[in-house]
Amino acid sequence: MNFATFDLNLMRVLDALLREQSTVKAAQKLNLSQSAVSSALSRLRHTLDDQLFIRRGNRLVPTDYAQKIALPLREELDRLEALFAQPKSFDPSAEHMDFRIAASDFFAELLMPVLANDMASAAPNIQPKLIDLVPDRYIQTVEQGSSDLALIPDETVGNWAEKEFLFHSAFAVIARRNHPALQKANIKAGELMPLDLFCALRHALFSPEGNSSAMGDAALAKLGRTRKVGMTLQVFSGVCRVVSESDMIALIPWQLGQKWADQMQLDIFVPPMHVPVVKIVGVWHKRSTNNPAHRWVREQIFAEMKKLDAIQPDLSAWPQAGA
Structure with missing residues (x-):
């Protein structure tokens, strides 16, 4: 590939296709026509000398090569965005973005209804999306960029990640x-x-x-x-x-x-045995820590979740460890 003649706009198209695995959804995300995205994909295949995606029903399944470059590509685009971003106050009402939250349906009940009201008034074009908490892979979804935030029981995370305590769950x-x-x-x-x-x-x-x-x-x-x-x-x-x-x-x-x-x-x-109280944390990628939009949504979610620590039973009379 001759990088001097490579159209860097194709990087955004490839990133959108890797995230959405659909030319229709990628086109919507980029505010382009589906035919423009399909044309860009054809150019990418020729330039990179790889099929990049194999169609399976309505989904585009990434090839091994596409999967290999997905995370580095996302990180480079984030770095470019940060490099050229102009310092300014963040206005959530003017922001357009999806925010993917990997979490159990516990949060469908105790978080999403609140966000439905708060986002509608403060940030009508920011769309929170609760996605499946894939067993044993919720941390990887954050690392790979398929989710922006994971709400999970506390665990050790890699040095690429940040986490914040939210609430205890008995x-x-x-x-x-x-x-x-x-x-x-x-x-x-x-x-x-x-x-x-x-x-x-x-x-x-x-x-x-x-x-x-x-x-x-x-x-x-x-x-x-x-x-x-x-x-x-x-x-x-x-x-x-x-x-x-x-x-x-x-x-x-x-x-x-x-x-x-x-x-x-x-x-x-009250359960008849001691069941350890779980610490629930929010985990996100360090690359998003200083992203104004990510930080704003994060703060809305965390503020609401931290209220749940007040909804706790009096555990003093409950079975304790070793009792």
């Missing part, structure tokens, strides 16, 4: 109101669920991967006990719906239980 037991076994045992909402009853009842388990064990099972194992997992679901909303319409019970984040208790006719109970 786990509570939920059951449908007037659950026959709980009524028979005279266990009232808010009380500790007896260990024998907890283990005897069938559980609905949140697991995007379809695993049959989670944190609750590790906590039970320390007591030499197990529970009966009746089914797994990939979303918390499904877990709560199953519990509300059956005799199953479940362990879910406390804040989510509070959100859905009245709507789904659920009672909340």
Whole structure:
């Protein structure tokens, strides 16, 4: 390739195609016609001597070469944008962008409705997009640029990333109101669920991967006990719906239980074993730290999420580690 004659505008087209994997969506993102994007792709294939994308149904699947250059290309474009950006005050109302958030449906309930109101008034052309939290790959989606932010349980991240603590998330037991076994045992909402009853009842388990064990099972194992997992679901909303319409019970984040208790006719109970409180963090790529638009959206999300730390049970009477 002769770089002296290479049209640098093609870099933006290639980046959009790698992100969207669709000529239609890439054209919308770049405010170009689909035919212009298709023409640019043809030029890229000729210049780079690679097919770049293979069509699979409605998707363009990147070749190995395209996947290899995707992240470096994104980083170079970010650097060029920062290089030529003029210092000015950021105006969210004038910004046009998508902001992809990798997170579970916990945040569909406790974050996205607030953003729907706040963004509509302050930044009508910034579009938050909640995308699937891919098991074992949520950090990679940030690193590779397919998401702008991940909202996840705290973990070690590479030196390419930044993270910020948002809130603590305790786990509570939920059951449908007037659950026959709980009524028979005279266990009232808010009380500790007896260990024998907890283990005897069938559980609905949140697991995007379809695993049959989670944190609750590790906590039970320390007591030499197990529970009966009746089914797994990939979303918390499904877990709560199953519990509300059956005799199953479940362990879910406390804040989510509070959100859905009245709507789904659920009672909340103290778990009979110590389940560690989870620290939830926001993770993003360092390349975006000083991007004014990214920082502004980040701050809106983080401010809202940090309010959830106030929605916590009094854990002083809950089972503690080693108890």
